[in-house]
Amino acid sequence: MRVDPQFLTRVRQGGEFDASVCMNCGVCTALCPLGVELLPRRLFRYVLLGNPDAVREQTETIFSCLLCHMCESNCPAGVHITENVRTLRTHLNREQYHLAEA
Numbered sequence: 001m002r003v004d005p006q007f008l009t010r011v012r013q014g015g016e017f018d019a020s021v022c023m024n025c026g027v028c029t030a031l032c033p034l035g036v037e038l039l040p041r042r043l044f045r046y047v048l049l050g051n052p053d054a055v056r057e058q059t060e061t062i063f064s065c066l067l068c069h070m071c072e073s074n075c076p077a078g079v080h081i082t083e084n085v086r087t088l089r090t091h092l093n094r095e096q097y098h099l100a101e102a
């Protein structure tokens with residue numbers, strides 16, 4: 001695994017991203033109508049750990065999210081899950097068109 005210590009900073013160039021208070025409880029996963037297992041428990045962790053390759057591999061999942069807020073409205077830690085997902089989409093789009101700083 002390639003660790004990129006600047007990954008979180010680069011993701012935040014695309015908007016708000018904060019998952020630092022996520023306690024990995026799994027409520028979001030249990031309530032997601034799509035059964036999107038990776039959002040946000042592992043996916044956000046990939047960002048915090050600086051693993052851009054793992055995030056890129058989940059592009060389809062990231063763009064499949066309905067932004068329905070079901071997970072976010074029940075998150076006991078108040079993580080802004082849907083805003084984080086929007087930011088990741090922006091980041092992946094910027095990366096695709098070489099707009100994200102390396």
Ligand code: SF4
Nearest residue numbers: 022023025026028075
């Ligand atoms: S419900 Fe909130 S605190 Fe729990 S795993 Fe999901 S984002 Fe993290």
Ligand code: SF4
Nearest residue numbers: 032065066068069071
């Ligand atoms: S916002 Fe996305 S991850 Fe959250 S419950 Fe809805 S579809 Fe699932």
